[in-house]
Amino acid sequence: MSSIEMDQTTLRPETRHGEKKQFPPMQGRFIWYELMTTDTDAATDFYRGVIGWETQDSGVVGMDYTMFTVAGRPVSGTMELPQTARSMGMPPQWLGYIAVDDVDTLAADIVIAGGVVHRAAADIPGIGRFAIVGDPDGATFALFQADGGDPPPEAPMGTPGHIGWRELYAENAEGAFAFYRQAFGWQLHREMDMEDGGVYRIFRLDGQDLGGIMTRPPSMRYPLWTFYFNVDAIDAASERVRAAGGQVVFGPMEVPGNIWIVQCVDPQGALFALTAARR
Numbered sequence: 001m002s003s004i005e006m007d008q009t010t011l012r013p014e015t016r017h018g019e020k021k022q023f024p025p026m027q028g029r030f031i032w033y034e035l036m037t038t039d040t041d042a043a044t045d046f047y048r049g050v051i052g053w054e055t056q057d058s059g060v061v062g063m064d065y066t067m068f069t070v071a072g073r074p075v076s077g078t079m080e081l082p083q084t085a086r087s088m089g090m091p092p093q094w095l096g097y098i099a100v101d102d103v104d105t106l107a108a109d110i111v112i113a114g115g116v117v118h119r120a121a122a123d124i125p126g127i128g129r130f131a132i133v134g135d136p137d138g139a140t141f142a143l144f145q146a147d148g149g150d151p152p153p154e155a156p157m158g159t160p161g162h163i164g165w166r167e168l169y170a171e172n173a174e175g176a177f178a179f180y181r182q183a184f185g186w187q188l189h190r191e192m193d194m195e196d197g198g199v200y201r202i203f204r205l206d207g208q209d210l211g212g213i214m215t216r217p218p219s220m221r222y223p224l225w226t227f228y229f230n231v232d233a234i235d236a237a238s239e240r241v242r243a244a245g246g247q248v249v250f251g252p253m254e255v256p257g258n259i260w261i262v263q264c265v266d267p268q269g270a271l272f273a274l275t276a277a278r279r
Contacts, residue, residue: 028184028205030166031144032097033076033227036085037268040066040078043092046266047078050240051161051229051274070161092270094227096166097130097142098184106143106183107131113179135179137171137223158230164275165228165261166211173215176223177201186210192256226263228273234260237274252279 037043044066047053051068058065058077067074081092100106103121110133111117118140119132128146135141155162170176180186186203194200194214201213216223231237234252241248241264249271251262263273 026099026146027101028186029099030096030163030210031099032142033163034095034097034142035076035078035092035270036081036090036095037078037092037266037270038081038086039268040064040080043078043266043268043270044068046244046246049244050237050246051231053161070155070159073155075162092266092268093140093224094270094272095132095140095142096225096227097144100143100145100184103129103131103143103145107133110135110183113182115179135170135176135223137176139168139170139176139223139225141225158277160230160232162230163227164230165273167226167228167273168211168213169216169220169223169226170213171216171223173199173201173213177203177213180213224271226271226273228261228275231274231276233278234262234274234276235279237276238262238264241274254279 035043035047044055047068048055053068053070053075054072055066056069056074058067063079065077065079068076068078081090107117107121114136116134117131118134119130121129121131121143123129126147128144130145131143133141133143158164168176168180177186177188180203181188184205186205189202189204189209192200192202197217198215202209202211203213204210238248238252241262245267247265248262249265252260253262254260259275259277260279261273261275263271265271
């Protein structure tokens with residue numbers, strides 16, 4: 001999957017008709033994570049060392065795209081940050097792809113709800129259709145509609161190298177949750193009072209917790225999604241981050257469920273996070 005080029009013009013795509021809905025059980029779930037960066041070779045070496053990912057080429061002709069894998073299974077990918085995105089001031093960042101039944105229709109609905117389409121819906125031959133969008137606060141994410149076939153089973157919770165949590169730092173958490181609930185059917189599971197940090201809203205789908213939404217702190221310059229990747233132990237992983245030229249900017253911190261987290265910045269400046277069941 002690839003955003004390839006960003007179009008900064010707000011668009012309202014035409015809806016495609018007569019197509020079957022793909023993977024109803026996956027609708028509204030994050031299914032892919034993509035690092036857009038300024039140095040893919042350096043970023044690849046960094047994440048291999050920190051998280052333990054292996055790599056393989058995407059195999060898509062004419063596209064320089066590397067997939068990160070765990071035991072041969074792709075879990076995320078990386079590509080060069082497009083020049084048009086750089087010219088708009090977009091820094092290196094991780095992008096989450098959310099499965100939908102109809103990319104074009106939902107992209108249009110997002111615009112109506114106050115969001116934006118950065119990259120109009122386009123096909124990835126033999127894989128699916130995608131669009132790069134932003135919510136009303138400006139946090140960027142992607143929509144993805146698969147061409148067909150069965151989705152791979154999810155790895156057991158806590159499996160090293162796989163996703164552990166998703167977190168949105170919004171301009172206004174209450175408004176952001178209302179937007180995503182309307183777009184993807186996310187349900188509010190519970191709210192946690194974080195005192196100075198405001199209310200932390202945990203959202204779920206079909207009985208499974210997927211992530212949390214909170215109002216961004218002053219230290220966060222703009223709204224964005226942050227993704228937590230599972231590691232075996234948080235202290236050892238934090239040392240690997242530092243040794244490889246990255247920074248630990250928050251934590252270690254223990255969160256409900258006896259889970260430890262840290263938030264980090266890679267050498268190119270992309271924010272990411274790690275989570276583990278032991279310190």
